[in-house]
Amino acid sequence: MISASNSGKCVAIWLTSGWWVAFRNEFARAAQIATEIIASVEDELSVVTAALERARGPKMAEAKDRLWTMTFHAEGPDYWR
Secondary structure (H helix, E strand, O other): OOOOOOHHHHEEEEOOOOOEEEOOHHHHHOHHHHHHHHHOOHHHHHHHHHHHHHOOOHHHHHHHHHHHHOOOOOOOOOOOO
């Protein structure tokens, strides 16, 4: 788990929404590749996380449900095939 006190050391990408992305597992072992892949959907992730940031009450559940049903089509090196 990443705590607020050590989050800065683990952050791979800061989104324009103010949220950050930290890598785990395979992405952490290939951080440069993962950065390229996640950066290719950075705008879409920023839109979604900004909506989550603004949502309150029942709107939060709706925003979360929308997120879990989304598909992001990222681009990057064909590293894991």
